[in-house]
Amino acid sequence: MTVSAPAAGRLALLGLLGGIIELTTxxxxxxxxxxxxxxxLLVASVGFLCGSVPGAIFGFGLGLFxxxxxxxxxxxxxxxxxAVGYGAGRIRELRDPAHALAPVAxxxxxxxxxxIGFSLLQFLLGVEAPVSLLLVRQILLTIVLNTLLxxxxxxxxxxxLAPYLPDDPRRRRRRAYTTGGLSPLSKA
Amino acid sequence: MMHDKVVRRRRAVLAVLVLLSLFLLxxxxxxxxxxxxxAVQRGAMEVFAPIQEGANRALKPFxxxxxxxxxxLDAKSDKKKLEAQNHQLQQDLVDAEExxxxxxxxxxxxxxxxxxxxxxxxxxxxxxxxxxxxSWYQTFQINKGSSDGVRIDQPVVNPAGxxxxxxSVSDGNAVVMLxxxxxxxxSATTVESAEPGSVGPAVGAPGDLRFELVPNxxxxxxxxxxxxxxxxxxxxxxxxxxxxxxxxxxxxxxxVETGEGELDRVIHVQPAxxxxxxxIVEVLTEPHxxxxxxxx
Numbered sequence: 001m002t003v004s005a006p007a008a009g010r011l012a013l014l015g016l017l018g019g020i021i022e023l024t025t026x027x028x029x030x031x032x033x034x035x036x037x038x039x040x041l042l043v044a045s046v047g048f049l050c051g052s053v054p055g056a057i058f059g060f061g062l063g064l065f066x067x068x069x070x071x072x073x074x075x076x077x078x079x080x081x082x083a084v085g086y087g088a089g090r091i092r093e094l095r096d097p098a099h100a101l102a103p104v105a106x107x108x109x110x111x112x113x114x115x116i117g118f119s120l121l122q123f124l125l126g127v128e129a130p131v132s133l134l135l136v137r138q139i140l141l142t143i144v145l146n147t148l149l150x151x152x153x154x155x156x157x158x159x160x161l162a163p164y165l166p167d168d169p170r171r172r173r174r175r176a177y178t179t180g181g182l183s184p185l186s187k188a
Numbered sequence: 189m190m191h192d193k194v195v196r197r198r199r200a201v202l203a204v205l206v207l208l209s210l211f212l213l214x215x216x217x218x219x220x221x222x223x224x225x226x227a228v229q230r231g232a233m234e235v236f237a238p239i240q241e242g243a244n245r246a247l248k249p250f251x252x253x254x255x256x257x258x259x260x261l262d263a264k265s266d267k268k269k270l271e272a273q274n275h276q277l278q279q280d281l282v283d284a285e286e287x288x289x290x291x292x293x294x295x296x297x298x299x300x301x302x303x304x305x306x307x308x309x310x311x312x313x314x315x316x317x318x319x320x321x322x323s324w325y326q327t328f329q330i331n332k333g334s335s336d337g338v339r340i341d342q343p344v345v346n347p348a349g350x351x352x353x354x355x356s357v358s359d360g361n362a363v364v365m366l367x368x369x370x371x372x373x374x375s376a377t378t379v380e381s382a383e384p385g386s387v388g389p390a391v392g393a394p395g396d397l398r399f400e401l402v403p404n405x406x407x408x409x410x411x412x413x414x415x416x417x418x419x420x421x422x423x424x425x426x427x428x429x430x431x432x433x434x435x436x437x438x439x440x441x442x443x444v445e446t447g448e449g450e451l452d453r454v455i456h457v458q459p460a461x462x463x464x465x466x467x468i469v470e471v472l473t474e475p476h477x478x479x480x481x482x483x484x
Contacts, residue, residue, distance in 0.1 A: 025247040029254040068232045075213030082205045
């Protein structure tokens with residue numbers, strides 16, 4: 001997907017609002033004893049909708065914003081979310097999954113990569129914390145919680161970016177089916 | 189050709205972003221708090237802070253709403269946990285009080301054995317496991333029997349004094365007759381005046397004892413302590429040994445009723461042992477060991 005200036009503006013607004021909501025509200029609400037983490041879901045949704053390059057850039061930007069806002073080590077979240085956005089985009093580009101629950105799986109995988117990757121980087125940076133059962137439990141619960149939130153977040157992202165998106169796979173395939181495979185995209 | 193270009197561009201973007209992240213990470217980690225990146229971060233944070241604060245206030249109702257749900261669920265969960273904890277603590281308290289009471293009784297028995305000299309009668313500690321609910325049958329059951337050396341007619345004591353005697357025995361249990369049972373009787377004497385007599389139940393007055401067959405009853409006064417005599421009170425069989433060793437406290441004189449003659453005097457005795465609250469007792473399995481030891 002080629003990102004136009006208005007689309008880039010929407011992505012920036014989405015990242016900024018999503019980051020603020022994450023930091024000011026969502027991170028302060030505990031469900032099952034852990035807060036949800038919208039950031040990997042946002043990045044994965046953008047990557048899944050727009051492709052690997054916009055996903056990676058969006059991930060880098062959102063990670064930088066989170067690191068800056070929380071006075072954390074710069075670059076940690078950027079690196080992790082870059083990988084998440086890129087990976088989600090590549091799944092879209094390579095597999096083009098049409099199943100309605102594909103965003104849920106992508107969201108779960110993105111959260112897993114983000115939380116585990118972030119923990120690994122923290123350990124690499126020398127944070128002295130034991131790999132306790134509590135940490136593993138928190139990571140698993142965050143993944144479960146984010147899995148539940150993946151679909152609503154994806155729907156919001158798709159609605160925000162809808163004017164700049166190509167047809168989604170399901171609509172494209174439905175059209176291909178009804179037109180006997182004469183979709184312009186199937187020829188491309 | 190076009191495809192290769194797209195791939196190269198995609199990889200280049202990824203590489204740039206990763207390298208940029210690593211550069212930021214390394215530079216940030218390497219510099220001190222006064223470094224450029226830290227300063228930029230602080231500056232950016234000052235810009236974001238008002239936005240975050242405003243958003244924080246604006247979104248507070250949503251947060252509170254979720255918080256209310258969460259708090260309610262947590263409170264319900266906490267309530268269940270605290271109720272269970274409360275029950276457990278109450279049970280622990282009961283167990284602890286029970287153990288404390290048992291410990292006090294064991295301590296009393298131990299002192300009685302060591303200081304009161306009952307240790308030489310080979311006492312066997314036993315726990316009361318059942319009690320007759322009827323006031324007509326003044327008996328209770330203990331968890332020691334013939335296999336522990338318990339035999340019929342052996343004296344039963346607790347730290348306060350004489351409780352009764354063994355009425356019947358099975359292999360692992362025994363039935364004990366209380367002092368207040370209508371069939372009970374023991375030769376006794378007063379500590380203060382050494383007046384001999386016999387202690388038995390006061391018929392028709394459960395829990396009360398009578399000190400009878402006292403030659404000089406007028407010498408006995410309220411508050412006198414009554415102990416086992418260790419021998420029969422009959423003058424003709426004065427050397428006949430009693431079932432009970434000498435010196436076990438039976439009770440104290442609670443009341444003396446005077447009549448027309450000396451023989452009409454009635455001496456009431458309050459048992460020293462709390463017969464309604466028995467838990468641990470001792471059976472003196474060799475009540476005549478001291479007599480045997482003194483025999484030539």
